[in-house]
Amino acid sequence: YNANNIYGVDFKAGLNTATYKYYIDFATKNNIEYVILDEGWTKSTTEILEYSPDIDVPELIKYGKEKGVEIILWVLWKPLDENLTEILETYKSWGVKGIKVDFMQRNDQYMVSSYERIAKECARLELLVDFHGAFKPSGLRRKYPNVINYEGVKGSENNKWSADITPEHNVTIPFIRMAAGPMDYTPGTMVNKQLDNYSISFDRPMSLGTRAHQVAMYVVYEAPLQMMCESPSRYYEEQETVDFITQIPTTWDETVVLEGSVGNYIAVARRKADKWYIGAMTDWDARELELDLSFLGEGEYTMEVFKDGINADRFAEDYTIETLTVKKDNKVTAQLSSGGGWSAIIEKE
Numbered sequence: 001y002n003a004n005n006i007y008g009v010d011f012k013a014g015l016n017t018a019t020y021k022y023y024i025d026f027a028t029k030n031n032i033e034y035v036i037l038d039e040g041w042t043k044s045t046t047e048i049l050e051y052s053p054d055i056d057v058p059e060l061i062k063y064g065k066e067k068g069v070e071i072i073l074w075v076l077w078k079p080l081d082e083n084l085t086e087i088l089e090t091y092k093s094w095g096v097k098g099i100k101v102d103f104m105q106r107n108d109q110y111m112v113s114s115y116e117r118i119a120k121e122c123a124r125l126e127l128l129v130d131f132h133g134a135f136k137p138s139g140l141r142r143k144y145p146n147v148i149n150y151e152g153v154k155g156s157e158n159n160k161w162s163a164d165i166t167p168e169h170n171v172t173i174p175f176i177r178m179a180a181g182p183m184d185y186t187p188g189t190m191v192n193k194q195l196d197n198y199s200i201s202f203d204r205p206m207s208l209g210t211r212a213h214q215v216a217m218y219v220v221y222e223a224p225l226q227m228m229c230e231s232p233s234r235y236y237e238e239q240e241t242v243d244f245i246t247q248i249p250t251t252w253d254e255t256v257v258l259e260g261s262v263g264n265y266i267a268v269a270r271r272k273a274d275k276w277y278i279g280a281m282t283d284w285d286a287r288e289l290e291l292d293l294s295f296l297g298e299g300e301y302t303m304e305v306f307k308d309g310i311n312a313d314r315f316a317e318d319y320t321i322e323t324l325t326v327k328k329d330n331k332v333t334a335q336l337s338s339g340g341g342w343s344a345i346i347e348k349e
Contacts, residue, residue, distance in 0.1 A: 001157050001186060001229035003203040008233060015040040016054040021063055026232035028067040030246050034225075035064065036072045036100055048079050049090055061095045070097035072130070077104045081114050088121050098128030098148075107135035119144035130184060130225050137181030148225040153177045155185035156229050159205040163198060167209040167339040168283040170217070172263040178222055187217035188228040188245065190238050192316040194339060195284070209339035210316040212308045215241065216341035218248040219279025220268050226250045240321065244306050247345055248277055256295045267334065267342075269295055276301075276346040282336040286313065289334045289342075296328035296346065304345045308337035325349070 004013050011018040023035045041057060043050040051057040061071045073096050080087055080101060091099065101118060104111055115131065119140055122129045129147045136152035153173055158165050177183055189207035193199075198208055207214060218226065228235070228245065235242050254271040258278070267280035267289050276296065280289055303326045309318030316339065326332065326346070334342035 001160070001189075001205060002231035002234075003205075005204060005231045006233040014054075015052060017056045017059060020055065020060050023232055024060065024064050024067055024069050026235065027064075027069045030235075030242055032069070032228065032246065034070050034072050034097060036074055036227075038074045038100075039076075039102070041073065042075075045076050046079050048075055049083075049087060058094055065095065072096065072098045072100055072128070074100045074102060074132075077101050077114070077133070080118070084117060084121055088125055088127065092125045092127060096127070098122065098130070098146075100130040100132050102133040104131070104133050104135075111135075112138075115140060116144075119147050122146055128225070132184055134184075136177060136183075141181070149182050149184045149223055151184040152180070153183045153185055155183070156187060156189055156205075156207065159189065159200075159207050160202045161200060163200060163208065165208060166284070167213060167281070168263055170209065170213070171266050171281050171283050174220055174266050174268075175260070175262045182222045182224055184223060184225070184227065185217065185221050186227040186229040187214055187221065188230050189214055190230045190234045190241065190317070194313065194316050210308050210312045210337055210341060211241065211319045212306055212312065212337075212343065213281055213316075213339055213341035215245060215306050215319075216279035216281045216343045218245055219270055219277045219343055220266060220281055222252075224250050241306075241319070244304075244321070244343070244345070248343075258291050259289050265289065265336070267291055271295075274348060276344075278342075278344040278346070280334045280336065280342040282338075282340050284338050286338045286340065287336055289336065291332050291334055293326055293330045293332065293346075294328050296326070297348070298328065300349045301326050301346050302349050303332075306343040307335065308340040308342070312337040312340060 006013045042048045130149045132151045134150045137150045141147040191206040192211045249272040252270040256269040259267040265282045303324045312318040
């Protein structure tokens with residue numbers, strides 16, 4: 001997504017070892033489990049058993065393990081399908097954690113069978129699988145729980161070439177696509193725009209809607225393998241946002257839908273262990289949502305809120321963080337700007 005646009009460093013950014021070590025360092029500092037080596041790490045799109053001379057993959061895997069970060073390899077489906085076992089066994093021998101398979105883009109019988117072959121071989125080798133460029137989930141992960149996520153949705157990467165990923169789109173997909181299972185939307189954009197100052201840029205993409213809209217996706221969207229799509233350099237400048245996002249789990253023990261209208265707005269509360277998380281998003285219409293906190297247990301809770309700033313309707317990156325004390329008999333009002341969002345992390349005092 002971010003075209004390896006890192007800056008403030010003493011090396012040339014791009015598809016090279018130094019750039020990916022920078023990604024690993026960022027992941028370490030923010031307790032992020034994985035870094036994906038995206039398209040371009042292989043010698044070519046067809047020669048996927050060899051890595052580019054500019055990217056020392058074994059060195060990156062070793063460096064990541066020393067830092068507590070595992071590596072996932074992006075891989076093109078067609079050459080993988082043609083030599084599945086040798087390729088996967090090779091990747092396993094290098095020490096990778098899993099694969100992100102891309103560009104299947106169809107769902108005929110051969111392709112459906114190929115998904116299962118990939119899942120089965122990866123299970124044997126204890127590798128996780130993320131099916132990108134994929135059709136929607138159809139139950140495979142019940143048999144192969146190493147299948148962590150699927151794309152099957154128009155997500156953030158479409159910002160690179162279109163204006164299709166609108167707030168209205170973003171509050172439609174939870175009701176339709178997400179009903180089928182987890183979706184690899186790849187949220188986390190930090191360059192956020194309202195419609196009147198949005199432009200399409202392949203190498204420096206931006207999102208439609210507010211910063212708080214993006215943050216809320218981490219609660220609203222189900223994605224056990226969740227992404228942070230922005231450049232680490234930009235994230236370093238936005239550490240307060242990063243610190244909020246990285247507190248949010250990727251798997252849940254309980255879900256309560258608080259408010260919802262297809263294509264208009266959604267508010268969801270999710271529990272992980274003894275903490276609750278709320279995410280609320282709206283379309284282009286600014287609105288207030290009254291959220292009932294009766295799902296909480298007894299006693300008082302501290303609620304950290306990430307919400308649209310007062311000027312988010314003009315400058316979409318404007319946000320405010322505040323801390324409140326709440327109880328189960330409280331209702332809170334989420335004030336959402338045009339294309340806006342609202343999130344909360346709730347913990348027993």
